[in-house]
Amino acid sequence: MKTVSKEELKELYDKDFPRWVDINLQLLKEKAYDLVDWENLLEEIEDMGRRYLDTCISYLAIILEHLYKWDNFKNLVGTDGGRSWIRSVENSRTRIRAMLKEYPSLRNKLSEEIERAWIRARSKLEIWLRNSDYDPEDFNIPEKCPYNYEEAMTRDLKKELK
Known part of the structure; x- marks a missing residue:
């Protein structure tokens, strides 16, 4: 998977939500917590x-x-x-x-x-x-x-x- 910056990941939230999900999921699995888009992820969990x-x-x-x-x-x-x-x-x-x-x-x-x-x-x-x-x-x-x-x-x- 191509590495994306935190800024690019935040932009993906609005531009390509399924890709945003895939990348965040992979980051969580890899325990790369510092790269996760926490702001939008927490909002999504709350919405769920x-x-x-x-x-x-x-x-x-x-x-x-x-x-x-x-x-x-x-x-x-x-x-x-x-x-x-x-x-x-x-x-x-x-x-x-x-x-x-x-x-x-x-x-x-x-x-x-x-x-x-x-x-x-x-x-x-x-x-x-x-x-x-x-x-x-x-x-x-x-x-x-x-x-x-x-x-x-x-x-x-x-x-x-x-």
């Missing part, structure tokens, strides 16, 4: 950890979006139309539980991310309303999440069908 949390936050956002639709827009689609929201909530919970079983350290982190999930849910609600020919401003969707984590993960909407 956030990826799984971000996936869970996305599923939590789906749950919050559909809970809110169920509570506030059943009259627009009817209870039968809301059944897909119930399925979506249940499917997202199943996916979150699977992720938490695989990565238990995410359990505490996810419960602290309800507001981040709500930001995503809120934007999806606004898009849904606009696509349904409604003005989101007419519905006063709250800035702060109206649900807590426990409710998002356990509320039984099927019981509310009756």
